[in-house]
Amino acid sequence: MRKEDLRDHAARALTRARERSTALTDAVDDEDLVRQHSKLMSPLVWDLAHIGSQEELWLVRDVGGREPLRPDIDDLYDAFQHPRADRPALPLLGPAEARAYVGEVRAKAFEVLERAPLEGRRLTDAAFAFGMITQHEQQHDETMLATHQLREGEPVLHAPAPPSRRGGPLPGEVHIPAGSFVMGTSVEPWALDNERPAHEVAVDAYFLDTTPVTNAAYIEFLEAGGYDQPRWWSEQGWAYRTAHDITAPRFWRREHDGWRRTRFGVDEPVPPRQPVVHVSYYEAEAYAAWAGKRLPTEAEWEKAARFDPATGESRRYPWGNDEPTAEHANLGQRHLSPAEAGAYPAGVSALGAHQLIGDVWEWTSTDFHGYPGFVAFPYREYSEVFFGPEYKVLRGGSFGTDAAAIRGTFRNWDYPIRRQIFAGFRCARDAGHV
Numbered sequence: 486m487r488k489e490d491l492r493d494h495a496a497r498a499l500t501r502a503r504e505r506s507t508a509l510t511d512a513v514d515d516e517d518l519v520r521q522h523s524k525l526m527s528p529l530v531w532d533l534a535h536i537g538s539q540e541e542l543w544l545v546r547d548v549g550g551r552e553p554l555r556p557d558i559d560d561l562y563d564a565f566q567h568p569r570a571d572r573p574a575l576p577l578l579g580p581a582e583a584r585a586y587v588g589e590v591r592a593k594a595f596e597v598l599e600r601a602p603l604e605g606r607r608l609t610d611a612a613f614a615f616g617m618i619t620q621h622e623q624q625h626d627e628t629m630l631a632t633h634q635l636r637e638g639e640p641v642l643h644a645p646a647p648p649s650r651r652g653g654p655l656p657g658e659v660h661i662p663a664g665s666f667v668m669g670t671s672v673e674p675w676a677l678d679n680e681r682p683a684h685e686v687a688v689d690a691y692f693l694d695t696t697p698v699t700n701a702a703y704i705e706f707l708e709a710g711g712y713d714q715p716r717w718w719s720e721q722g723w724a725y726r727t728a729h730d731i732t733a734p735r736f737w738r739r740e741h742d743g744w745r746r747t748r749f750g751v752d753e754p755v756p757p758r759q760p761v762v763h764v765s766y767y768e769a770e771a772y773a774a775w776a777g778k779r780l781p782t783e784a785e786w787e788k789a790a791r792f793d794p795a796t797g798e799s800r801r802y803p804w805g806n807d808e809p810t811a812e813h814a815n816l817g818q819r820h821l822s823p824a825e826a827g828a829y830p831a832g833v834s835a836l837g838a839h840q841l842i843g844d845v846w847e848w849t850s851t852d853f854h855g856y857p858g859f860v861a862f863p864y865r866e867y868s869e870v871f872f873g874p875e876y877k878v879l880r881g882g883s884f885g886t887d888a889a890a891i892r893g894t895f896r897n898w899d900y901p902i903r904r905q906i907f908a909g910f911r912c913a914r915d916a917g918h919v
Contacts, residue, residue, distance in 0.1 A: 486611075488603050495598060495615035498889050502622040503591060505818065505887070506536060509629045512641040515580045523635040524570040525905055531562070532625045532632075534578045537587035538562035540594055540618050543863075548614050549597035554589060565866060594618075608863055616675030616889075617863075623887040630818060630885040631905050633749055634736070640750035647815055647824035647884070650758065655695050655827050659837040660916060661785065663690040666792040667799045668784055669856050670894045679868040680894040682858045683799075686784045690916035693781060693789050696826035696839045697760035697847060697911045698772065704744060704755070706772045707733060717774045722767030725902055735763040735904040749821055758825040760845045760909045766877045766901030769848045769910035778912035783851035783878045783896075785913055790842070790881070791893040793835040802893050803834035803841045809888040814843030817887045823909070824884075843886070845909030846879040846897060853878050853898035871898055883907035 486494065510518060510533050518530040527535075538558060545551045560566050561575055578586060594615075601609055608614045633642055664687065670676045671683040712732050715723045725731070733739070736747045737755060744755040764772075766780075773779050781789075791799040800806055804813055813832040815824045823844040833839050841847075853876040861869045876898040882891035885907050899906060 491603055491612050492598055495612040495619070496595065498619040499591070499594070499598075499615060499622075502619050502626065502887070502889070503587075505626045506533060506587075506622060506629070509626060509633065509642075510580075510584075512633070513636075517636070517638075518580045519573070519577070521570075521573045522632055522637070523905070526628070526632045526635060527569050527572045528577070529629055529632055530580055530583050531572050531575075531577055532629050534558070534583040534586060535562040535564065536622045536625050537583070537590045539621055540587075541590045543608075543614050543618055544594040544597055545590060548601055548609055549593065551593060551597070554593070555586060611674035613675060614863075617677070620675065620677070620890045623890040626818075626887065627883070627885040627890075627907070631907065635905060636750070638750060642749050642821060644819065644821045647759075647820035647822060648828045650825040650827035652827075652830070655839065656837070657695060658692040658914075659695050659789070661688070661691050661693055661789050661792075661836055662794070663688065663916075666788050668787050668791075668894075673801070673892065673894060675889075676892070676894060677867065678860065678862045679853075679855065679896050681860070682856060684857050686788075688782075688784055688788050691781070691785055691913050692916050693785065693838055693913045694778075694911035695837065697823075697845055697909045698769075699757065699826050700744075700755045700759055700761050701757035703734070703761040703764075703772060704757070706775050707744075709775070711771060711775050717771040719767065719770055721901070722765075722770055725765075725767055726771075731765075731768070731904075734761060734768065737763075756822075756825075760823045760826055760840070762823055762845050762883075762907055762909050763904050764909060765904045766848045768904075769908075770850075773910070773912045776912055778914045780848055780850040780910060781913035783849040783880065786841070786847065786849050786880045787893065789836055789838045790834055795835065800835070800893060802832075803838065804832050809842065809891075814840070814882075814888075815884045816843045816882060816891065818885050820884055822884060841881050842891060842893070843882055844884055845881075845907055846883050846886075847881045848901075848908060848910045849878045849880060851878045852876065853896070875900065877901050879906075879908055 519528050521528050603612050665685050667683050668686045669683045746755050790803045852874045854872050879897040
């Protein structure tokens with residue numbers, strides 16, 4: 486890509502992220518912005534100023550070599566210095582001051598973008614730093630969207646309903662043949678350190694659910710007493726379920742006429758054909774055991790999403806190498822819920838799996854770790870400090886994930902207890918010698 490085209494591409498990506506940040510914060514009044522809606526989350530105003538702080542650190546100071554705007558607030562907005570539960574007690578920037586700050590930072594970041602050489606440093610090659618900051622802001626936008634889901638009160642976010650599935654029934658599973666494929670990437674220009682490097686991985690044959698597990702299927706687990714039978718749960722999962730009296734996906738409740746949920750302030754019946762969302766790793770693991778299956782490994786998930794048996798190559802996305810469109814996947818907060826399972830036939834993978842990008846993050850059974858040859862860049866705190874058995878890998882993005890922050894190699898991770906995130910799952914099973 487020519488440098489001027491690259492500058493335009495980076496500017497558009499940054500602008501789209503800021504438009505979303507603005508929409509999420511302008512949707513509520515100042516009192517709501519500074520309130521902590523859950524100890525699991527920061528006040529929205531913290532996220533907003535943190536977005537600006539990171540942009541200042543990397544684009545204005547590092548890439549641009551400019552004088553710091555607000556060095557006095559660096560510690561306030563360092564996510565490692567202060568746990569989320571403690572952030573409301575900090576002397577944070579107020580709503581007006583935070584908005585002014587992020588606006589000033591963005592103006593200087595655009596000045597830097599106009600002049601940056603976009604070569605000569607790994608941080609600036611292919612506008613990587615601008616892509617990194619775009620993805621960081623979009624990730625916090627999804628976090629802010631999750632805060633909106635935890636917020637009580639009248640609905641303030643609105644979007645059209647997602648599409649319905651059309652056509653005949655889909656097969657329940659797809660067969661993924663044994664063999665090796667190239668996992669990860671060494672060429673994606675804005676890929677983050679934990680996606681690198683590309684490396685060959687051998688995978689045994691297996692079957693994978695064609696779509697994520699739906700609400701209707703999950704209700705069968707509920708009605709069969711799945712939450713009452715420890716035989717389906719891991720020891721850690723059962724301990725967590727009982728200690729916190731978890732009896733259904735988060736935001737669900739049983740009424741006399743069936744299951745209902747709260748979605749961004751809207752009370753509604755649980756839609757049976759949509760993928761289940763707001764379930765922890767432990768709940769997903771228990772359902773899979775009840776269904777006689779298991780959760781896929783991360784490598785199995787990525788092979789199903791990227792491997793093209795006709796060419797032997799790994800694609801950028803399930804459908805190919807083209808950027809996502811509204812026809813391919815439910816992304817970017819275009820809708821405020823998952824779409825029905827099978828609603829995006831244009832997004833099907835070469836191996837026949839649907840909705841591997843968008844709708845719901847999918848839990849895998851893999852602990853978060855670095856790939857062979859991993860090198861932390863540009864700082865250890867993005868990925869490396871999280872490596873280990875405490876975190877499970879999630880793949881594929883959700884309806885709240887922007888296209889700039891997802892691809893077939895993108896890796897997310899979280900504690901297995903997390904339920905406020907937009908996470909669901911699909912199941913796998915061994916295929917033997919089929």
